[in-house]
Amino acid sequence: MSGRNTTRSTDASVEAYIASRANGRQEADCRALMALFGRLSGAPPRMWGPSIVGHGMYRYTHASGRTGEAPLVGFAVRGREIVLYLNCGEGTTTLLAGLGKYRMGKSCLYFRQLDDLDPAVLEQLVAASIATTRRLHGEAARGVRQEGAGRRPAS
Numbered sequence: 001m002s003g004r005n006t007t008r009s010t011d012a013s014v015e016a017y018i019a020s021r022a023n024g025r026q027e028a029d030c031r032a033l034m035a036l037f038g039r040l041s042g043a044p045p046r047m048w049g050p051s052i053v054g055h056g057m058y059r060y061t062h063a064s065g066r067t068g069e070a071p072l073v074g075f076a077v078r079g080r081e082i083v084l085y086l087n088c089g090e091g092t093t094t095l096l097a098g099l100g101k102y103r104m105g106k107s108c109l110y111f112r113q114l115d116d117l118d119p120a121v122l123e124q125l126v127a128a129s130i131a132t133t134r135r136l137h138g139e140a141a142r143g144v145r146q147e148g149a150g151r152r153p154a155s
Contacts, residue, residue: 046071081110092129
């Protein structure tokens with residue numbers, strides 16, 4: 001394995017991805033998530049790899065020295081579920097307790113439909129995730145890209 005991050009921002013169409021993966025209910029949920037994520041991150045939706053819709057970006061460095069970029073917040077349609085990619089670290093236990101019907105992975109929150117979640121709690125959770133990532137990654141975490149928006153830096 002090269003150690004290279006395979007999930008990168010692309011120029012692929014978010015609309016085409018949603019049309020190809022989401023059923024009717026999921027499509028409405030994806031649009032609601034894009035509105036929420038856009039409002040909270042200040043960034044438009046972009047495809048990250050073939051299957052993640054992300055807003056904003058941050059740069060990270062692992063202990064191994066490997067570096068990369070990732071969306072500040074994102075989601076994907078995975079079969080009958082939607083997965084949110086969040087930083088659910090410090091102080092989110094109380095929020096998660098009031099969120100509704102979901103299951104958690106390490107940094108993935110899986111649910112079947114937005115109607116299963118409390119919208120006010122979801123908004124607080126997403127805002128907390130963005131704030132935590134920005135605090136941890138400083139200037140490397142931002143919403144709207146400035147110059148060269150949507151392009152990967154030259155290697």
